[in-house]
Amino acid sequence: FQVLEDGTEVSVANHQDLSDVGQTVVFPHIYTRAYDEDTTFQVSASDGTRTIVDEFSYENVLAGLQYEIRGTIVDADTGEAIKDVDGNEVTLTHRFTAASTAGMERVEYTFDAEGLAGHTLTVMQELYINGVIVAKDLSDALEPETIYIPKITTSVSDQSTGLNITFAGENAVVTDRVSYANALVGHTYRVEGQFYDAETGEPVVDSSGNAITSSAEFTVPDTGAGRTASGTVDVTFTFNASGMDGRTIVCYEDLYLGDNWLTSHHDLSSEAQSIHIPRVGTTAVGEETGVRLVYAGEKAMIRDTVKYENVLPNHSYTIVGELRNGETGAALLDDHGNPVTGTATFTAEAEDGTCDVTFTFDAATLAGTETVAFERLYINTDDRGSVIVGAHEVLSDENQTVYLPHTVTASTDDESGLQVTPSDGERTITDRISYDHVIPGLTYEIRSRIIDVETGETLLDVNGDEVIVSKTFVPAQASGEESVSFTYDISGLAGKDIRVLSELYYDGHLVSDDQADALEPETLYVPEIGTSVEDAATGLNITYAGENATITDHVQYDNLLVGQTYRLDAIYMDAETGEPAVDGDGNEIRGTATFTVPDDGTSRTASGTVDVTVTFNAEGMDGKTIVCYEDLYLNDYWLTAHHDLSEDGQSIHIPKVSTIATGVAAGEQIV
16 A cells, blocks of 8 residues: 655555555465375385476466476485486476466476485475566475385394294294384385395295295384384295205395385395305214224214305304114114214304214124214304204215125135034135125225134244235125135144134224124134043953954044034054054954934034944954044045044053963973
8 A cells, every 4th residue: 555645744645455456466375295106195116217296386376477386306304405316406397377366286306216215305396487486385294295215124034043044944934024214104015025046136936936925014103203104014934945055045125005116125235134044064984994984893983074054154053963874764873772973062153164073882783784974053042042054864965874884704614615624734714704884996905814712812823923814805886795715724723613803994994893693604613523442341441352342432522513414434553553453354443423413502513422333353363452543524524533542542452361381289381
């Protein structure tokens, strides 16, 4: 309004017309409402090309004039304009002619939102006319011009270990804790997760060929503290991890609002997103041999070198090993009936490494066994104890398999072909060594010696040296037979048991010795006989030089194999000349007897007595002493004898009587 006054302050003219546009000055007012074109909410995605729509409302402008909207999207925290991937600020200029004093213009900002996860954006807009600002947006408490871009991070852990390491078993349960920020309250979101191979970047599939995926929905609670909130949501994956040993899998998570993707956390190198699945492999050897052979003795030792891969460094682990029977898969029991186990605890210095587990056990009854080392790897945690994270339990794995060789020997006399050998002279004995559970292709040595069963001492040759032979061989199969032979003067061993002890060596280490069975096939028996003669009439070793002298030789035998049929041949010798004696008819005095040694089931050999009786014409033999020589045969094979011209027990005396007659009175001799 305007008033014209004179010098006395008296109004002389005025112009006071509320409807006069020419007199009117307007103060425009603007306000905006921004939203993402796809989501239709004040929430946008963090990657790719995004379009932010701003509904620019104005009022109290002059109709018919041209206006210009100038807008910039700024970071709400810093106040600085955001920039696109080319480094340009995200701005907008839009011109329009106001059709009335109030209205709305729809403007769009299109830009690449890469790298803006977690940011809050504000659309700053101003209204210009003829290059002069006439209004700017003054935000209200609801901040309708603000765009929120959520951000997520993830941290995975195994349900059993509580760490980002799991066991390659059938039921792996892994939870990914997704932390979200800058999410609009009151809205329902969905997180979708999937595992990828850290090495290849390809999706991981389980043993059935299925991708490992899971999802979770959540609503961001409105606590009244702001338009957005932060929080966590768990996404749980249950899958068959069998066959995934040694792999590291990485959980990718994507956040959705409805069907609209908002943001993700995809980082193959992120340790927090990674689950390690250890691989365990083992190589077992005999502690002494250094190869997969061990002697079945009272203190057998197997060293299993466990190679582990893909564990978490700087954590404590325990390896628990158990030996299994390689043929049945059952737990291997020692000589006392206890399972054979071993443990080792270590702290991993790196993802990959080795640790030795030693098994010490009484294997005295386990010759002829193959054993497989089963190993389990546990991680030691403060709150959950020891939890399995790896295992190698493959019964068919040769690297895990250790053999306890078994040998059985069978000795025979080369001439008799039996376990009986003559008691005199030089004899050749062959020992056949049957072996099994050896490793083909290695070089072995057989060392054999003959011992006296009673004393356990090794027999000596004529030079006083132990009788030992050796032989090397390379088996083509895990089982087979080798032979060694001895040539030895058996004299003086009548009545004794001798045994061939054969031992199997690898690289100088004993891996098997003779595991004799109840039949004692490695034992050779040296028979012995003794004789005692008597006359049928006198019952003594004296007879009459008559036509029908009957003499019985009682032969005591010892160390004869039971069940076999033997023959005794007797011949009487002249004690004076050492030649065969002849009877009154000019014939040699001979006798024979055949007998079978009874088997009472208590022993391989037996002792007993058998009689050899001869009847002959002793006329003209008066004054002689004859000695019975006995020889023992098995299948016409001479075994032993009792020949001793000086032994009275073998001798028959035949008295000679002569007389001298004298006259008693005259003292004359009359013959």
